Amino acid sequence: FIFCSYLRFKDTMLLFRYSKLRSSAIGRGVTSAHYFSSTKLSGRNNTQILCSPLQGADSANTLRIASCLSNIHGSSRFSPASFSMAAGNTTEDTSNEKKYEFKAETRQLLDIVTHSLYTDREVFLRELVSNASDACEKLRHLQAANALAANNNEDDVPLEIRITTNEKDQTLTISDTGIGFTKNEMIQNLGTIAASGSKAFVQALKARPEEDTAGITAASQGIIGKFGVGFYSAFMVGDSVHVQSRSAIESGEQPQLWTSTGEGTYNVTELPAETEQPRGSSVIIHLKDEFSEYANENRIKSLLTKYSNFVNFPIYLNDVRMNTVEAVWAMEPNLVSDETHEKFYKFIAKAYDTPLTHLHFRADAPLEVKALFYVPSFHSEKHGMGRMQPGVSLYCRKVLIESSSPDILPDWLRFVKGVVDSEDLPLSISREKAQDASLIRKLRRVLTRKLISHFATMARKDPETYKFEFFKEYGYFLKEGICNDFEFQDQLSKLLYFETSKTMNEELSSFDEYVSRCKPDQKEIYYLCAPSREIALESPYLEAFEKSDREVIFVYTGIDEFVMTNLSKFQDRAIVSAEKSDLDILSKKDDEIAEDKAADSSKHAGVLNEIESKEFCEWFKLTMKEKVHKVKVTNRLGNSPAIITDHESGALRQMMRMVDTSQQGAQGQSIPKQTVEVNPAHPIIYGLNEIRKSQPALAEACAAQIFDNCLVAAGLLDDGRSMLPRLNELLLSVLKGAAAEVKDDKNVPETVKSES
Numbered sequence: 239f240i241f242c243s244y245l246r247f248k249d250t251m252l253l254f255r256y257s258k259l260r261s262s263a264i265g266r267g268v269t270s271a272h273y274f275s276s277t278k279l280s281g282r283n284n285t286q287i288l289c290s291p292l293q294g295a296d297s298a299n300t301l302r303i304a305s306c307l308s309n310i311h312g313s314s315r316f317s318p319a320s321f322s323m324a325a326g327n328t329t330e331d332t333s334n335e336k337k338y339e340f341k342a343e344t345r346q347l348l349d350i351v352t353h354s355l356y357t358d359r360e361v362f363l364r365e366l367v368s369n370a371s372d373a374c375e376k377l378r379h380l381q382a383a384n385a386l387a388a389n390n391n392e393d394d395v396p397l398e399i400r401i402t403t404n405e406k407d408q409t410l411t412i413s414d415t416g417i418g419f420t421k422n423e424m425i426q427n428l429g430t431i432a433a434s435g436s437k438a439f440v441q442a443l444k445a446r447p448e449e450d451t452a453g454i455t456a457a458s459q460g461i462i463g464k465f466g467v468g469f470y471s472a473f474m475v476g477d478s479v480h481v482q483s484r485s486a487i488e489s490g491e492q493p494q495l496w497t498s499t500g501e502g503t504y505n506v507t508e509l510p511a512e513t514e515q516p517r518g519s520s521v522i523i524h525l526k527d528e529f530s531e532y533a534n535e536n537r538i539k540s541l542l543t544k545y546s547n548f549v550n551f552p553i554y555l556n557d558v559r560m561n562t563v564e565a566v567w568a569m570e571p572n573l574v575s576d577e578t579h580e581k582f583y584k585f586i587a588k589a590y591d592t593p594l595t596h597l598h599f600r601a602d603a604p605l606e607v608k609a610l611f612y613v614p615s616f617h618s619e620k621h622g623m624g625r626m627q628p629g630v631s632l633y634c635r636k637v638l639i640e641s642s643s644p645d646i647l648p649d650w651l652r653f654v655k656g657v658v659d660s661e662d663l664p665l666s667i668s669r670e671k672a673q674d675a676s677l678i679r680k681l682r683r684v685l686t687r688k689l690i691s692h693f694a695t696m697a698r699k700d701p702e703t704y705k706f707e708f709f710k711e712y713g714y715f716l717k718e719g720i721c722n723d724f725e726f727q728d729q730l731s732k733l734l735y736f737e738t739s740k741t742m743n744e745e746l747s748s749f750d751e752y753v754s755r756c757k758p759d760q761k762e763i764y765y766l767c768a769p770s771r772e773i774a775l776e777s778p779y780l781e782a783f784e785k786s787d788r789e790v791i792f793v794y795t796g797i798d799e800f801v802m803t804n805l806s807k808f809q810d811r812a813i814v815s816a817e818k819s820d821l822d823i824l825s826k827k828d829d830e831i832a833e834d835k836a837a838d839s840s841k842h843a844g845v846l847n848e849i850e851s852k853e854f855c856e857w858f859k860l861t862m863k864e865k866v867h868k869v870k871v872t873n874r875l876g877n878s879p880a881i882i883t884d885h886e887s888g889a890l891r892q893m894m895r896m897v898d899t900s901q902q903g904a905q906g907q908s909i910p911k912q913t914v915e916v917n918p919a920h921p922i923i924y925g926l927n928e929i930r931k932s933q934p935a936l937a938e939a940c941a942a943q944i945f946d947n948c949l950v951a952a953g954l955l956d957d958g959r960s961m962l963p964r965l966n967e968l969l970l971s972v973l974k975g976a977a978a979e980v981k982d983d984k985n986v987p988e989t990v991k992s993e994s
Contacts, residue, residue, distance in 0.1 A: 345501060345502035347431055348431060348470060348473070348500060348501075348502060351431060351467050351470045351471075352470050352471065352473040352474050352500055353474065355467065355471075355667065355668050356471060356474065356668050356670065357668065357670055358670075359474045359475055359529070360532075360541055361471065361545070361668075361669075361670065362471035362472055362474050362475055363412075363532070363538065363541045363542070363545065363546070364541070364545035364546055364637065364638065364669075365468030365469070365471045365472075365669075366412045366468070366469070366471070366472060366521055367399060367401075367412065367542070367545070367546040367549060367553065368468060368546070368549070368637055369468060369469060369521075370399045370412055370413075370414035370416065370519070370521075370551075371399065371414075371546075371549045371550060371551055372416070373414045373416025373417050373418070373518060373519060374397040374398070374399070374414055374415065374416040374417075374518075374550075374551045375416075375550065375551075376416060376417040377397065377415075377416045377417040377486050378397055380417070380486075380487070386486065386487065395415050395516065395517055396415065396552075397414075397415055397416065397551050398414070398415055398551055398552045398553075398554065399412070399413070399414045399549070399551055399552065399553045399554070400412075400413045400414075400553075400554045400557075401413070401538060401542070401553065401554065401555045401556070402555075402556060403532075403533050403534065403535050403538055403555075403556060404533060405530070405533045405534060407524075407533075408524065408525045408527070408530050408533050409522055409523060409524055409525065409533065410522075410523045410525060410532055410533055410538070411520055411521065411522045411523075412520070412521045412523075413518065413519070413520040413521075414518045414519055414520075414551075415516065415517055415518040416486070416517075416518045416519065417485070417486050417487065417518070418483045418484050418485040418486050418487075418517055418518050418519055419481070419483040419485060419494060419496075419519060420485045420487070420488045420491055420494070421491070421494045421506055423485070424481070424483065424494055424496045424506050425506060428469065428481060428496050428504070429496075429504055429506075431467065431470065467667060468669070469521075470500070472521065472523050473498075473500035474529075475523065475525055475526060475529040475532055476500075476523035476524055476525055476526065476529075477499065477524050477525070477526050478497065478498065478499045478500075478524045479497070479498055479500070479521065479522070479523055479524070480495065480496070480497050480521075480522040480524075481495070481496040481497075481519060481520070481521050481522075482494070482495050482496075482509050482513065482515045482519070482520050482522070483496075483515065483518065483519035483520070484515050484516065484517050484518065484519075486517050486518070492508045492509065493508070493509035493513075493515040494506060494507070494508060494509060495507050495508065495509045495510075495513075535555065535556055538555060539555055539560065542555060542560045542561070543560070544638060544641065545637065545638045546561070546637060546638070547560070547561045547563060548561065548563070548564070548565035548568075548633070548636040548637075549561060549636055549637065550636065563581075563582065563585050564578075564582075565636050565659075566578060566579065566582040566598075566610060567598070567608045567609065567610035567633075567656075567657045567659055568608055568636065568659065571598040571599060571600070574598065579593065579596050579598075579612075580592055580593065582610075583596070583612045583655065586612075586631070586655060586656070586657060587612065587614065587629065587655040589614060589655075591614060591615045591616065592615060593612040593613060593614060593615065593655075594613045594614065594615045594703075594707060594708055594711075595612075595613045595692070595696060595708070596610070596611060596612045596613070597609070597610070597611040597656075597688065597689060597692045598610045598611075599688060601684055601688070603684065604677055604680040604681060604684065605660055605662045605663065605677065605681065606660060606661060606662050607658055607659065607660045607681065607684075607685075608658075608659045608660070609656065609657070609658045609659075609685060609688070610656050610657050611630070611654050611655070611656035611689060611692075612654070612655045612656050613653065613654060613655075613708065613712070614653065614655060615707075615711075616711055617653045617711060617712065625652075626652050626653065627642045627652065628642045628643060628644050628646070628647065628649070628652050629642065629652060629653065629654055629655040629656065630642070630643060630646045630647055630654060630655065630656045630657065630658060631643060631656075631657055631658075632645075632646055632658055632659075632663075632672065633657055633658065633659040633660075634659065634660060634661065634663050634665060634669070635659070635661050636659065637669075639663070639665060639669055639670065639671070639672070640670060640671060640672070643658075645672065645678050645682065646658050646678075646681070646682060646685065647682060647685060647686060647689075648682065648686060648719065648722075648723050649718075649722070650715050650716070650718040650719035650722060650723060651686065651689060651715070651719070652715075653712055653715055654689065658681075658685065660681075664677065683725070686723075686726060687726075687729075690726060690729045690730065690733070693708070693716075693733055694729075694732065694733060696708065697709075697733060697748075705735055705746045706746075709733075709734075709735050709746070713734070713735070714797065716730055716733055716734065717734070717797050717798065717800075717801045718797070720734075720801050720804055720805060721797070721800055721801060721804050727804070727805065731749060731805055731808055732748065732749065732750060733748075734748065734749065734801070735747060735748050736765075736791045736792060736793060736798075737771055737791075737792045738752060738789050738790060738791050738792060739766075739774075739775070739780060739783065739784075739789055739790040739792065740755070740789045743771065747791075749763070749808045749809075752789060752791065753808070753809060753811065755789060756789070757787075757788070760788065761811060761812070762811055762812045762813070762814045763791065763808055763811050763812070763813045763814065764783065764788065764789070764790045764791065764814055764815075764816050764821075764823075765790065765791040765792070765793055765799075765802050765813065765814075765815060765816065766779055766780060766790050766791070766792055766793070766815070766816040766817070767793050767794070767798065767799045767815070767817075767953070768792060768793075768794065768953075769794060769953075770794060771792055771794075774792045777816075777951060778875060778877070778878030778881050778951050779816045779817050779881060779951070780816065781874065781875055781876045781877060781878065782821065782823050782874035782875070783816065783823060785874075785876070786823045788823055790816050799815075802815070817881075817883060817884075817952060818883060818884060819883035819884045819913060819915065821874070823874075844919070844921060844924050845918060845919045845924060846918035846919075846923065846924060846927060850918075850927060851871045851916075851918045853927075854916070854918075854923070854926075854927045854930075855869040855870060855871065855916065856869075857930055858914065858916070858941055859914075861937075861938055861941045861942075862914075862941060862942065862945055864911075865909070865911060865912065865945060866911055866912055866913075866914050866945065867911035867912070867913065868913045868914070869913075869914045869915075869916065870913070870914075870915055870916075871915070871916055871917075871918050872915035872916065872917065874915070875915070875917035875920070876917075877920075878917060878920070878951075879916065879917055879920040879922040879923050879944055879947075880914055880915060880916045880917060880920075880923070880944050880945075880947075880948050881914075881915050881948055881951060881952070882912040882913060882914055882915070882945075882948045882949065882951075882952050882954075883913050883915055884913050909949070909954055909956075912945075912948070912949075914945065914948060922940075922944065926940050926941065926944070936968075936971055939964055939967055939968055939971075940968070942964060943961065943964055943965070943968060946960075946961050946964075
């Protein structure tokens with residue numbers, strides 16, 4: 239009895255030990271007695287639960303626990319046999335984890351590939367021609383490596399692609415003389431969606447270390463396909479597709495015929511003996527009625543020219559060679575003649591002019607690219623033809639991916655025509671768009687820097703062509719880039735050219751040249767906006783700069799002034815409008831000379847002294863209180879009576895009026911109150927001060943006209959017709975005064991006249 243009690247005590251302790259190990263998994267009370275005596279065990283397999291901590295335990299202890307449970311519950315459910323079985327399957331059962339493979343509904347997947355993958359149905363021809371090119375490329379590599387059987391008697395057959403249209407039968411046939419298919423290859427490649435034979439071919443080449451590295455590289459660069467879905471694009475336009483093929487490797491095998499309607503099944507059989515099939519493959523598409531256009535020769539010709547004009551092998555359409563233009567961008571830049579560039583430019587740009595300049599280069603960061611850019615001799619936007627589309631197309635291995643791509647260059651470079659080709663470009667599965675957006679942004683930065691550097695080199699080496707041809711035609715686009723592309727503002731600012739107050743008529747100067755002529759104490763760059771050079775030279779705002787012998791840049795359009803505002807600085811020099819008040823442009827010596835002249839002049843008639851100037855300013859402000867908020871005296875003027883300063887841009891105001899859709903006209907954009915600076919030494923100001931008390935009505939009319947004249951000089955007067963009634967009144971006053979003088983002269987006796 240004592241011995242049996244001892245054994246049961248040991249068993250209880252053992253059960254308690256393992257109960258504690260499993261308490262977290264079972265989530266109940268914690269003693270072995272409570273747990274194992276309970277008959278309300280959950281529906282879970284408790285044997286398996288208990289076995290989990292025993293995976294590393296001694297097998298004898300495992301069997302012993304089983305015996306204890308069997309004794310307590312009196313059930314075979316906890317027999318040693320069941321415990322042993324559960325312990326043996328612990329890895330699978332306890333983890334509740336199994337690895338499964340994804341399954342696909344083949345019919346639905348094929349429907350997605352053929353009807354939802356591509357944006358435009360016409361790309362099916364690009365995909366099938368690319369497949370044909372890959373077949374030829376594979377065979378070319380095997381021939382070069384002497385990897386074909388010696389008894390192959392078709393080595394003299396040229397590698398080419400032939401396309402035949404049949405409008406009567408509504409069929410389109412794409413044939414190649416490439417590597418062809420065996421029966422097994424048809425099943426493996428055409429019968430398996432997303433199984434890329436081209437990708438497998440390249441991987442097999444790279445896995446052979448004994449092969450020639452240069453040959454492998456050339457072959458892999460010539461292979462286009464990688465996704466294994468392009469072939470099924472034929473079902474977008476075809477009711478059924480037949481593929482007949484003879485393998486170049488297994489020359490003894492009978493030609494095979496693969497047929498399918500694209501509904502989930504296909505058939506493979508030997509090609510009938512009466513049907514001739516040379517080496518390679520022929521894809522025959524039986525077109526749907528609504529897509530019969532693809533049996534038309536001219537339609538197929540346009541698609542070949544658009545998408546596949548630069549593939550490596552000859553393409554014949556109804557026995558006529560199509561791809562006669564070489565991919566110039568793939569050539570060595572120093573081996574391409576100007577004549578070749580001109581011919582290629584006219585082809586890709588659909589132009590008839592000669593390019594102004596071109597940039598042909600290769601880069602390897604952020605990925606390997608070949609690029610060829612052309613600048614036409616003119617652009618169409620200036621002729622009212624609307625905004626141009628981007629002019630650069632994206633290619634991958636000489637096959638068009640995206641025509642007129644908006645992502646390759648920034649919008650302000652839309653005047654550039656050309657090609658960018660990358661063999662490493664990550665593409666979407668439809669091969670219609672680059673996939674890695676961040677990589678494309680990096681590529682765009684690289685290409686943009688290259689073009690800006692090319693323009694800078696052109697300006698340095700051939701300044702006449704740059705200034706009077708390139709910049710005259712495309713300066714607007716560079717200015718647009720400064721306003722929109724802040725990343726390249728500094729580089730673009732060095733490409734801008736303007737007329738200045740010290741240049742001869744139509745002579746242009748850059749910011750760098752302007753800075754080189756500045757006086758040592760000049761810390762700012764000044765500009766003046768005017769409709770023309772003649773008006774700028776007559777502007778009252780220029781007078782102070784002429785006094786101080788400082789150069790002013792002339793800008794003539796609203797976008798020019800917008801550029802200056804956006805730049806704000808050039809080489810740490812602030813860019814400031816000449817119409818700004820409190821400009822520190824007169825030196826101390828100039829100020830002293832001006833003050834002395836004013837003091838000397840004030841002793842004589844014709845100049846307002848300090849008290850008179852103060853009173854005049856107060857009167858002028860009161861008279862024009864609806865339009866003026868401040869009036870002060872200035873010494874910056876010489877030949878002009880007054881100006882307004884710190885006002886809004888006249889050119890930008892005109893631009894805002896052009897885009898205003900409120901239909902309120904000038905009333906919708908009222909001019910705010912202005913700051914007026916008057917010249918106390920000007921005869922008009924002095925005369926107005928003389929009559930402002932004796933003839934208040936005439937003085938008010940003159941003050942209003944002076945203010946409007948200031949608005950005209952600043953380019954802020956929206957409609958000059960508002961001045962006409964006042965001008966007529968002033969003319970009438972002048973004529974009345976002149977008539978009175980004539981009358982007085984007639985009333986004077988002749989003796990008095992002779993004495994006088």
